[in-house]
Amino acid sequence: MRKNEPKQFTIKRLAGLGLLAIAAFGSTFFVVKALQPRPGSPPADNPPGMIWIPGGEFAMGSEASDARGDEKPVHRVRVDGFWMDITEVTNAQFRQFVDATGYVTTAERAPDLQEIMSQLPAGTPPPSPENLVPGSLVFAPTAQPVPLDDIRQWWKWTAGANWRHPEGPESSIEDKDSYPVVQVSWDDAVAYARWAGSRLPTEAEWEFAARGGLAGKRFVWGDEAVSDVKPQANIWQGDFPYRNLATDGHERTTAVKAFPPNGYGLYDMAGNVWEWCGDWYAADAYARRAGAIIVENPQGPERSFDPRRPEMPQRIQRGGSFLCNASYCSSYRPSARMGCTPDTGMSHVGFRCVRTPSSGTTNH
Numbered sequence: 001m002r003k004n005e006p007k008q009f010t011i012k013r014l015a016g017l018g019l020l021a022i023a024a025f026g027s028t029f030f031v032v033k034a035l036q037p038r039p040g041s042p043p044a045d046n047p048p049g050m051i052w053i054p055g056g057e058f059a060m061g062s063e064a065s066d067a068r069g070d071e072k073p074v075h076r077v078r079v080d081g082f083w084m085d086i087t088e089v090t091n092a093q094f095r096q097f098v099d100a101t102g103y104v105t106t107a108e109r110a111p112d113l114q115e116i117m118s119q120l121p122a123g124t125p126p127p128s129p130e131n132l133v134p135g136s137l138v139f140a141p142t143a144q145p146v147p148l149d150d151i152r153q154w155w156k157w158t159a160g161a162n163w164r165h166p167e168g169p170e171s172s173i174e175d176k177d178s179y180p181v182v183q184v185s186w187d188d189a190v191a192y193a194r195w196a197g198s199r200l201p202t203e204a205e206w207e208f209a210a211r212g213g214l215a216g217k218r219f220v221w222g223d224e225a226v227s228d229v230k231p232q233a234n235i236w237q238g239d240f241p242y243r244n245l246a247t248d249g250h251e252r253t254t255a256v257k258a259f260p261p262n263g264y265g266l267y268d269m270a271g272n273v274w275e276w277c278g279d280w281y282a283a284d285a286y287a288r289r290a291g292a293i294i295v296e297n298p299q300g301p302e303r304s305f306d307p308r309r310p311e312m313p314q315r316i317q318r319g320g321s322f323l324c325n326a327s328y329c330s331s332y333r334p335s336a337r338m339g340c341t342p343d344t345g346m347s348h349v350g351f352r353c354v355r356t357p358s359s360g361t362t363n364h
């Protein structure tokens, strides 16, 4: 691994093992073409809390100096128009879903030992019984600088952590109705979306929307560098993972709409919490599109592929979180991709939904 290369990691809900994969990728220069918005007026029946994203053709991915291997090559993609939640799904919205359905989230159920072992390399010892209780992964800052190659140092399996107690059993979401729900697995997000008459966005829809009509820009707000004085999004200021200066006023998540929206009127498409997408994660998804003139409404690969963790199927997350920092994880860039196993909840992962006039509510 060369020094100063961006890192990407994969996390599995492993009941205390905190197993992860870390990989680094090289970087090259890139040039992208201009966005070509597709004309057309939005449908009249705008769902509440959503905004019409007009669809169009765009350059997906990045070959900038801080882009990772799985963001390359940049390629042309067209997506049809869709409605998208203006904000991340909030605690209040998720509570409505749970109250209406009695849904029990993944983090509120005990992990399945057989399933865990099936996704671990042969010979890995099983987690201890006391860890096979309902819980989830919570970020815990370290006391001092640590090597950034082992995320187990700051992600802790926490019994009793779930969407109602996102930082552990002593925490709560009281007075946080307008904060994004976290500690939701991909399965939880899909269940909510179905109930809401929506679905998770495809990765292509998410990136198109995040770019907000700007072509080939590094960030959702343009090319302007991240400001330490007036941060453009809820990301980490200071030294990760031990010194959080919180100059943006927020140590962890913040209420939605606390930062300016992007060009489409969408909030927190950079930072605050990661957002699940419908697609499987495949490191080579873009490489497999090479040669296509334009890819229409891609739904993602048929199956997950990650050479670093082949035994762990993963779904896509996008947008980065309050933990992202240029020195470690600049994943608030609109092209940055993350894979995560669909049964994993974390204290910096949420989601938002989309809806299309004709395609129904299915995530595959």
Ligand SMILES: [Ca+2]
Pocket (backbone or CB within 6 Å): 088, 268, 269, 270, 271, 272, 273, 274, 275, 319, 320
């Ligand atoms: Ca976000």
